[in-house]
Amino acid sequence: MVEELVAVGVTLGSLGVVYAMAAARVIKQYERGVVLRLGKLQRNVRGPGFTMIVPMVDRLNRVNMQIVTMPVPAQDGITRDNVTVRVDAVIYFKVVDAAEAVVEVEDYRFAVSQMAQTSLRSIIGKSNLDDLLSNREKLNQGLELMIDSPAIGWGVQIDRVEIKDVSLPETMKRSMARQAEADRERRARVINADAELQASKKLAEAAHEMSEEPAALQLRLLQTVVAVAAEKNSTLVLPFPVELLRFLERAQQAVPQQPQEQPQPQRSQAGGNHAEAPSVARAEPVKLPDSGARDAEVGELGPSGGSRSGQD
Numbered sequence: 005m006v007e008e009l010v011a012v013g014v015t016l017g018s019l020g021v022v023y024a025m026a027a028a029r030v031i032k033q034y035e036r037g038v039v040l041r042l043g044k045l046q047r048n049v050r051g052p053g054f055t056m057i058v059p060m061v062d063r064l065n066r067v068n069m070q071i072v073t074m075p076v077p078a079q080d081g082i083t084r085d086n087v088t089v090r091v092d093a094v095i096y097f098k099v100v101d102a103a104e105a106v107v108e109v110e111d112y113r114f115a116v117s118q119m120a121q122t123s124l125r126s127i128i129g130k131s132n133l134d135d136l137l138s139n140r141e142k143l144n145q146g147l148e149l150m151i152d153s154p155a156i157g158w159g160v161q162i163d164r165v166e167i168k169d170v171s172l173p174e175t176m177k178r179s180m181a182r183q184a185e186a187d188r189e190r191r192a193r194v195i196n197a198d199a200e201l202q203a204s205k206k207l208a209e210a211a212h213e214m215s216e217e218p219a220a221l222q223l224r225l226l227q228t229v230v231a232v233a234a235e236k237n238s239t240l241v242l243p244f245p246v247e248l249l250r251f252l253e254r255a256q257q258a259v260p261q262q263p264q265e266q267p268q269p270q271r272s273q274a275g276g277n278h279a280e281a282p283s284v285a286r287a288e289p290v291k292l293p294d295s296g297a298r299d300a301e302v303g304e305l306g307p308s309g310g311s312r313s314g315q316d
Contacts, residue, residue, distance in 0.1 A: 026059035031066065036102040038065045049102050067102035071163060072113070076120045078171070081128035089136065090171040091128055095120050095151065096163040104159030112158050116151070120165070123150040136170050143167060218251035 030053070031037045037050030040063045050064070057064050078092035097116055099105045105112045127147050128136070135143060144165050152162040172180070214220045 023059060027056045029055050029057055029064055031055060034068060034070050035066045036069055038067060038102050038106045039063070040065070040106075045103060045107055047103065065106050067099055067105055069099055069102070071096055071098045074113070074117060074120070076117070076124055078169075079121060079124050079128065081125050083128060083131055083133050083136065085132045087133045087176060088173060089128065089133065091124060091136065091167060092169055093120065093124055093147070093165060093167045095165050097155065097160055098163060099159055100161045101159030104157070109158045112160055115158060116155060116160060116162075119151050119154060120147075123147055124167075126150065136167070140167050218247065218254070221247055222251065 029037065029050075031050055033052045035052065037055060039046040039048075039050060039057060041058070041061055046062075055064075074095050074097070076093040076095055078090050080088070080090050082088055095116065099112065109115045124147060127143055127150065131143060144167060147167070148162055148165040151165060155162055214224070
């Protein structure tokens with residue numbers, strides 16, 4: 005009798021251990037447990053830690069409450085300005101209501117993925133190419149709103165949607181490169197023309213100043229010579245400006261001429277002829293005794309051999 009009671013006790017104990025092992029569940033910190041008892045939802049969602057369910061009656065579904073990062077496959081589409089593009093994105097979402105995520109949708113991950121793909125195609129068709137390339141923040145907000153509207157009923161909250169890459173055809177890339185190059189060249193020409201205009205104004209002012217001060221032109225010429233002469237492997241061909249010649253001519257005329265005392269040349273008259281010669285020695289008038297000739301004034305002796313006296 006005792007042996008039978010012991011056997012029954014051991015059997016019941018074994019069944020209790022098996023039942024406890026079948027009913028015991030452990031829910032992690034980032035999970036929530038949704039229990040379906042005989043197919044009916046139990047509103048009390050099980051929190052993290054140890055919990056018990058009824059074996060063969062209850063079914064425990066663990067729902068991850070962490071933020072899920074899901075890549076959206078690249079979608080081909082045509083923009084509003086008829087450009088074929090290929091766009092991919094990434095979506096960040098999390099479950100905020102575990103019971104609705106289990107009951108309202110069969111697989112909330114697959115549902116969010118499909119909704120993201122269709123929304124991405126729709127946003128491509130409504131946008132221009134320039135918006136896809138430069139105004140992505142606005143498109144991200146619109147895409148997030150389109151996905152979040154139906155996901156709220158699934159117990160899912162969309163945190164953020166980002167467009168990762170926009171792939172263009174090679175022909176479009178070449179066209180955009182040519183357009184960018186032309187725009188760069190246009191801006192370079194405008195900047196160059198503006199620089200030429202400013203330089204011409206400054207040169208005109210400098211020429212005006214140099215015309216008032218001719219010495220500045222000479223100094224500027226010397227500075228140019230010094231600048232060019234720094235390159236020892238170059239041949240310098242220096243133009244000589246006419247203004248510099250005029251400046252030197254005016255400078256020479258401006259120098260005052262000092263008077264110099266020079267002996268006045270004497271004139272000698274003989275036979276009615278006048279002759280001028282440099283003065284060497286002054287002669288005294290001589291009286292000729294044998295004739296009544298007039299006094300002859302001996303002129304200055306010069307290289308021509310002196311003076312002549314007229315006789316009959």
